[in-house]
Amino acid sequence: MLIIKDLHARVAGTEDREILKGIDLTVNAGEVHAVMGPNGSGKSTLAQVLAGNPAYEVTGGSAVLDGQDLLEMDPEVRAQTGVFMAFQYPVEIPGVSNAYFLRTAYNEIRKSKGLEEVDPLEFLDIMEEQLALVDMDPAMLERSVNAGFSGGEKKRNEILQMAVLRPRLSILDETDSGLDIDALRIVAEGVNKLKRPDSATIVVTHYQRLLNYIVPDFVHVLSAGRIVKSGGKELALELEAKGYEWVEQKEEALA
Amino acid sequence: MTRTYVDDFAAFTANGGGVAEGPEWLPSLRHSAIERFSELGFPTRKNEDWHFTSVAPIAEREFQLAPPAPRRVEAADLVPFSFGHPEWPRLVFVDGRFDAELSSTKNLPRGLFVTNLKRAWREAGVLLEQHLTKVAAFENDAFTALNTAFMNDGAVVHVAPDAEIEAPVHVMFVSTGLTDSLVTYPRNLVVAERNSKATVLESYVSLADAAYLTNTVSELVLRTGATLEHIKLQRESEKAFHVGNVQVTQERDSHMLSFSFATGAALSRTNVHTSLAGEGCGATLDGLYMVDGEQHVDHQTLVEHIEPNTFSRELYKGILDGASHGVFNGRVYVHAKAQKTDGKQQNNNLLLSERAQIDTKPQLEIFADDVRCTHGATVGRLDDVALFYMKSRGISAERARELLTYAFAADVLEKIDVRAIRDELEEQTLNRFTK
Numbered sequence: 001m002l003i004i005k006d007l008h009a010r011v012a013g014t015e016d017r018e019i020l021k022g023i024d025l026t027v028n029a030g031e032v033h034a035v036m037g038p039n040g041s042g043k044s045t046l047a048q049v050l051a052g053n054p055a056y057e058v059t060g061g062s063a064v065l066d067g068q069d070l071l072e073m074d075p076e077v078r079a080q081t082g083v084f085m086a087f088q089y090p091v092e093i094p095g096v097s098n099a100y101f102l103r104t105a106y107n108e109i110r111k112s113k114g115l116e117e118v119d120p121l122e123f124l125d126i127m128e129e130q131l132a133l134v135d136m137d138p139a140m141l142e143r144s145v146n147a148g149f150s151g152g153e154k155k156r157n158e159i160l161q162m163a164v165l166r167p168r169l170s171i172l173d174e175t176d177s178g179l180d181i182d183a184l185r186i187v188a189e190g191v192n193k194l195k196r197p198d199s200a201t202i203v204v205t206h207y208q209r210l211l212n213y214i215v216p217d218f219v220h221v222l223s224a225g226r227i228v229k230s231g232g233k234e235l236a237l238e239l240e241a242k243g244y245e246w247v248e249q250k251e252e253a254l255a
Numbered sequence: 256m257t258r259t260y261v262d263d264f265a266a267f268t269a270n271g272g273g274v275a276e277g278p279e280w281l282p283s284l285r286h287s288a289i290e291r292f293s294e295l296g297f298p299t300r301k302n303e304d305w306h307f308t309s310v311a312p313i314a315e316r317e318f319q320l321a322p323p324a325p326r327r328v329e330a331a332d333l334v335p336f337s338f339g340h341p342e343w344p345r346l347v348f349v350d351g352r353f354d355a356e357l358s359s360t361k362n363l364p365r366g367l368f369v370t371n372l373k374r375a376w377r378e379a380g381v382l383l384e385q386h387l388t389k390v391a392a393f394e395n396d397a398f399t400a401l402n403t404a405f406m407n408d409g410a411v412v413h414v415a416p417d418a419e420i421e422a423p424v425h426v427m428f429v430s431t432g433l434t435d436s437l438v439t440y441p442r443n444l445v446v447a448e449r450n451s452k453a454t455v456l457e458s459y460v461s462l463a464d465a466a467y468l469t470n471t472v473s474e475l476v477l478r479t480g481a482t483l484e485h486i487k488l489q490r491e492s493e494k495a496f497h498v499g500n501v502q503v504t505q506e507r508d509s510h511m512l513s514f515s516f517a518t519g520a521a522l523s524r525t526n527v528h529t530s531l532a533g534e535g536c537g538a539t540l541d542g543l544y545m546v547d548g549e550q551h552v553d554h555q556t557l558v559e560h561i562e563p564n565t566f567s568r569e570l571y572k573g574i575l576d577g578a579s580h581g582v583f584n585g586r587v588y589v590h591a592k593a594q595k596t597d598g599k600q601q602n603n604n605l606l607l608s609e610r611a612q613i614d615t616k617p618q619l620e621i622f623a624d625d626v627r628c629t630h631g632a633t634v635g636r637l638d639d640v641a642l643f644y645m646k647s648r649g650i651s652a653e654r655a656r657e658l659l660t661y662a663f664a665a666d667v668l669e670k671i672d673v674r675a676i677r678d679e680l681e682e683q684t685l686n687r688f689t690k
Contacts, residue, residue: 051647054639079649091644095662095669104658105648112649144662161648 001200002027002169007061009049018059019045021225027169032201034211034236037222038244043204044088046222047173050202051085052078065169079105080112082168082199086158086175093145098157101145102127102164109165130163134190152183159190170194171202176210188213208240221247257296259317264289264404267320276376278384288393288403295397307582307614308553312522313496318438318468320405321350324431328462330357336427336460336490339675344369345425346410351439353408366418366451368411372442375411382413387444390474391502398498402472406442409471414451414481423454423486423673428471432463432492443473447481447509454484454673459499459519461492466521468496475501477509479533484512484672488680491519493550499525507533507562514671515542515571516680517552518687528557531565531593541670542571543680545687546579553582558600560593560623569600572667574660575611583615587630591622598628605663606636653690660688 007023010016019042027033037043049056050063052075063070070078093101099120106126107117118126131138134156146154155175162170172191176184191201191214203214211219211233219235220227221244228247229235239246268282297314298305328349346369347357353371360369370378393400410426428441445455459469469491477483491497497520503511515525529538544552558567573581583602604613617630637659645655664684671677 053643053647055643074652075643075646076649076651076655079647085647087644087647091641093641093644093659093662095665096658101645101648101658104654105645105650108651108654109649165648 001029002063002065004063005061007046007049007063008059009045009056010059012055012057019056019225020049022061023225023227025220025227027200027202029200030197031218032195032203032214032216034203034205034216034219035222036205036208036219036236036239038248039206041222042225043222044173047085047171047202047204050171051075051083076108077112079165079167080109083171084162084165084167084169085171085173086155086162088174088177090146090154090158092147094147096145097142098145099124099127099141102161105161106164127164130160133163133193134159135186136160151178152180155179155183155187156190159187163190163194168199169202170199171204173204174206175203176205176207184210185213208236211236223248257293260401261289261293263320267405276373278376278380280384284388285404288400291393292397292400292404295395295400297397304555304584307584308522308524308551313468313498316436316466318436321437321439321467323352324350325433326431328354328357328429328431332462333357333427333429336429336458338679339423339425343422343425345427346371347427347429348408348441349429350431350437351408351428351441364418364420364422366415367420367424367453368413368415369424370411372406372409372411372444379411379413382446383411383444386446386474386476387442388474390476390504391472391500396500398470399472399500402440402442402470402500405440406472407440409442409444410457411443412445412453412455414447414453416448416451418448418451418453420451420453423456423676425456425458427458427460428469430461430465430467430469430492430495432461432465432467432495435466437465438468438470441469441471443471444476445473445483445485446476447478447483449478450480451478452482454486456486456488456676458488458490459497460490461495461519464492464494466494466496467492468498470498472500473502475503475511477503477505477511477536479506480508481506482510482512484514486514486671486676487516487525489515489517489519489523489525491523493519493521493548495520497523499523501525501527503527503529503538505529505531505533505536505538508535509533510536511538512672513538513540515544515554517542517544517554518546520550520552522551524553524555526555526557528559530559530561531567532561534562534564536562537566537568539670540567540569540571541667543573543664543667543684544571544581545574545664545684546581547576548579549577550579551582552579554584556585558587558598560587560589560596560598563592563594563596565593566597567599570667570670571602572664573602573604573613574607574664575604575613576607578608578610580611581613583613583632584618585616585630586618586620587628589619589621589623589626589628593623594625596623596626596628598626600630602632603663604632604634605660606634607660657689661685
């Protein structure tokens with residue numbers, strides 16, 4: 001479904017050295033992949049580059065979703081094609097209600113597929129179904145997008161968006177950061193319930209903790225912009241026990 | 256050009272021009288006002304308060320007192336500017352003249368008295384004598400002096416002690432806009448007595464595009480414990496000129512909520528001045544200006560903290576497109592006696608084009624030592640991170656820009672208390688930025 005080959009990227013508009021230095025990753029439908037790594041390893045950059053954040057510039061390689069070149073698409077087209085990234089720091093948009101924002105996104109995606117837009121009442125039904133999934137109060141729908149939300153509320157709101165937009169490829173960018181255990185459980189349960197045979201999930205995380213709840217099929221370890229180790233879910237536990245120095249040292253030994 | 260107004264004044268008083276109404280003291284007041292105007296002349300950019308706004312386009316044009324409207328304005332003409340509930344009391348002025356047929360002042364709630372100035376001389380002489388021209392001084396303001404000399408009609412609203420009036424009073428000044436170079440001088444007085452509560456909505460609209468001038472003065476009096484929400488909608492013709500003074504005086508424990516919404520006129524200037532002249536009173540001054548093309552919009556606010564333990568909250572936002580020019584000059588003046596003043600002032604601007612410009616000048620002048628005052632101003636463009644966030648949810652770049660622009664404005668519109676008014680202004684704003 002998603003095939004990433006030799007992907008290179010750096011901060012846009014700079015001559016800085018690359019943050020991603022050749023990523024290869026294949027994700028098939030129905031799979032959950034965890035991308036782990038220490039700070040500065042490039043794991044968040046990978047998520048941002050896949051979502052099309054203009055703050056990063058791709059300097060080489062390819063990323064193809066269902067045969068379509070992702071890197072050629074604007075961020076909105078990627079979203080319309082089925083890419084969704086849950087932000088590590090969801091953006092506050094005072095003045096736009098959550099309901100209005102989400103309905104606009106939902107309808108823009110429908111429009112791109114040649115489908116009829118849904119009216120506010122129909123959409124309310126669609127949303128209400130999903131609210132329970134993330135244990136969210138319907139009153140939150142009337143509040144401005146993320147404005148004044150707690151850390152946990154913001155992350156739950158990201159999962160609510162994911163539930164409503166039903167992406168084909170979900171990327172969770174350090175969704176566990178700053179979450180207490182209850183919020184973490186709610187978020188993880190939401191993600192698990194949204195798993196479908198025709199969709200895939202990439203979980204980007206620093207800690208193994210989240211993977212107790214969202215069990216990955218594959219774990220990849222990033223270090224200095226490259227995947228240095230891949231394995232099954234037990235790799236995450238091994239990392240937890242030995243620390244990132246373990247893979248970082250191994251990489252040095254290889255080099 | 257000052258001469259023209261003085262000559263007009265002679266004609267205005269000679270032919271009776273509405274001056275027949277009113278008490279004995281009025282003609283001499285008018286005379287002092289026109290004399291003061293001829294001494295002051297129109298302000299120039301050397302005057303600090305007019306540094307960023309040239310009144311040359313007004314001063315160099317000869318405006319004539321608007322004659323009675325050349326054709327009848329029908330209720331249907333006002334549909335685009337009417338909103339809220341049909342039961343809301345409404346006073347309509349066409350080219351400065353009260354139109355009883357378009358107005359509706361029947362079945363007023365208990366405690367609310369609404370009339371027009373011309374009638375008020377007879378019906379509420381004592382009220383006028385007590386307050387009219389007492390709040391808005393003309394000694395240092397040429398436009399207020401002119402308004403005082405020529406004032407002819409406007410709204411008079413009185414809210415009795417303890418009366419809480421739900422329905423806003425809608426005062427609508429309609430310009431027919433059929434001829435260029437006409438001038439009107441609306442003069443309004445609102446008195447909210449002890450512990451009363453009311454909302455007054457003042458709209459300025461035009462039925463056609465013309466280069467007329469509106470020179471308006473509103474005097475608002477808040478007695479002890481009163482709460483008054485005053486919303487001014489300046490939606491003049493984009494060729495017109497608008498100079499508006501909102502002058503407020505507040506007694507102990509009163510709360511003034513002022514909102515200035517400005518989208519019209521080629522050149523507009525709105526002053527909102529309030530005097531916090533009693534302990535425990537406060538003012539919330541908010542505003543939103545949105546202009547495009549060659550429009551020039553200027554807001555000057557002044558909050559005078561005179562007595563101790565008073566507060567002020569101020570948020571003005573501006574969205575400037577095309578080659579428009581915005582000016583915001585906000586002064587918070589804390590007198591030596593006004594200890595424990597709590598003041599916050601903010602002016603945020605969004606520039607949508609390279610050619611748009613804004614001059615913003617928030618000022619604090621503090622002469623007391625135990626106060627908490629902050630102020631700030633920002634000028635910026637749409638936030639790239641927020642744009643990316645919206646696009647990453649499938650929202651097109653254009654729609655994301657529209658929504659963020661709307662959101663910038665909605666953030667301050669949310670502060671309007673009366674839901675029907677807030678909804679209307681939100682819709683107008685949404686329509687402005689969405690295609």
